[in-house]
Amino acid sequence: MPVRTTDVFANILEKMDTSMNPFVMKLVNAQESGDLLVGFGPKLKSHIGAWRNQFPDMPSTDVTRPLIVEIGCHYGHTIADIAVDHPDALFVGIDITFKRVINTAERAKKLGLKNVLSVLANAGGLEHMFAPGEVNGFVTFFPDPWTKKKHAHNRLYSPKFCEAVWQALSPSGFLWLKTDQRPYFDDALSHAAAQGFEVTQSLPVFSDKDYSSYFMRRFQLMGEPWYGQKWVKPLS
Ligand SMILES: C[S@@+](CC[C@H](N)C(=O)[O-])C[C@H]1O[C@@H](n2cnc3c(N)ncnc32)[C@H](O)[C@@H]1O
Numbered sequence: 001m002p003v004r005t006t007d008v009f010a011n012i013l014e015k016m017d018t019s020m021n022p023f024v025m026k027l028v029n030a031q032e033s034g035d036l037l038v039g040f041g042p043k044l045k046s047h048i049g050a051w052r053n054q055f056p057d058m059p060s061t062d063v064t065r066p067l068i069v070e071i072g073c074h075y076g077h078t079i080a081d082i083a084v085d086h087p088d089a090l091f092v093g094i095d096i097t098f099k100r101v102i103n104t105a106e107r108a109k110k111l112g113l114k115n116v117l118s119v120l121a122n123a124g125g126l127e128h129m130f131a132p133g134e135v136n137g138f139v140t141f142f143p144d145p146w147t148k149k150k151h152a153h154n155r156l157y158s159p160k161f162c163e164a165v166w167q168a169l170s171p172s173g174f175l176w177l178k179t180d181q182r183p184y185f186d187d188a189l190s191h192a193a194a195q196g197f198e199v200t201q202s203l204p205v206f207s208d209k210d211y212s213s214y215f216m217r218r219f220q221l222m223g224e225p226w227y228g229q230k231w232v233k234p235l236s
Helices: 008-013 022-033 041-047 077-085 098-110 123-128 149-154 159-168 182-195 214-221
Strands: 067-071 090-095 116-120 135-141 169-179 227-232
Touching (some): 022 098, 077 090, 077 098, 077 116, 090 098, 098 116, 123 159, 135 159, 159 169, 159 182, 169 182, 182 227
Parallel strands (some): 067 090, 067 135, 090 116, 135 169
């Protein structure tokens, strides 16, 4: 039976035959039962401005907890590593595939992490997901490069994306990119600079600590180069 929604967060559910992908019903059931910390669909609309309240086992009275969002969290390797190191911060992992959203939530559960929420959403609609200033940092490791010119409109980094990140970030919030694609990297640098982001060596919340990812390890094994940049939204 198709799961239908007109919601921007889950337009990928539209016209989907749930019998084709076992992870669809897994996600639906997990959100309903609360067995895994996951989110998708129209329910996410109520999270805008209230993402810090979506972690049932983290006391919501502490409104100062850093809220960090990883876009393209894949199977949850990076977000889990970071969340283990920062038990008082809150993490939202966003991915566009059902399987990866479930896998991320299962990884977090296996590690006993209460501070990781795995969300099915299309980051192309980031501007609709967060209240202004709600987020303290965005992690974007190895976004799909879409190297062909005719596919360039699918790239995560664009002037629109940088503006959405800027709006969602608190003052001194950060944006962190890693990519294996030099042209992608160069474009991202210019979009971020045009938006007003400032390059930094040391990130608020994470300090100087580096984190790897599934794709980063793959490129390292193959001896391929990769490029990284950290930016902050200046205080004024
Ligand atoms: C190349 S993988 C990188 C995964 C991981 N960040 C890493 O470095 O190992 C890109 C990830 O982004 C996800 N993704 C692609 N487009 C997306 C979108 N529009 N919104 C959210 N996630 C997306 C993919 O499903 C995939 O998990």
